[in-house]
Amino acid sequence: MNHALTRAAIAAALTFAATGAQAADKIKVGFMLPYSGTFAALGNAIENGFKLYVAEQGGKLGGREIEYFKVDD
Known part of the structure; x- marks a missing residue:
């Protein structure tokens, strides 16, 4: 089980290094x-709220x- 955790940590580190x-x-x-339409x-309001947070x-x-x-549903 410890080896699986180590492999997962290495995979995560490589992913972060690649990005x-x-x-x-x-x-x-x-x-x-x-x-x-109606809504x-x-x-x-949702879009404006997100942009305000940013x-x-x-x-x-x-x-x-x-x-x-933006895409109208």
């Missing part, structure tokens, strides 16, 4: 919310810029 080279890339955040106000954190998440996408 470190891409740290300058933007984080892509997608919103699939109701932007039309359009709710979709806009703005309160300095406009970045994990030190990386954010790129937003």
Whole structure:
């Protein structure tokens, strides 16, 4: 069992090392919310709430810029 835990830790470390080279890339955040119809106000409120949170954190998440996408469900 200890060997499995060690292998998992090594795999996690290698994954983080591989993604470190891409740290300058933007984080892509997608919103699939109701932007039309009866619940359009709710979709806009959810998006605005998330963007407000990001703005309160300095406009970045994990030190990386954010790129937003919107899709009307």
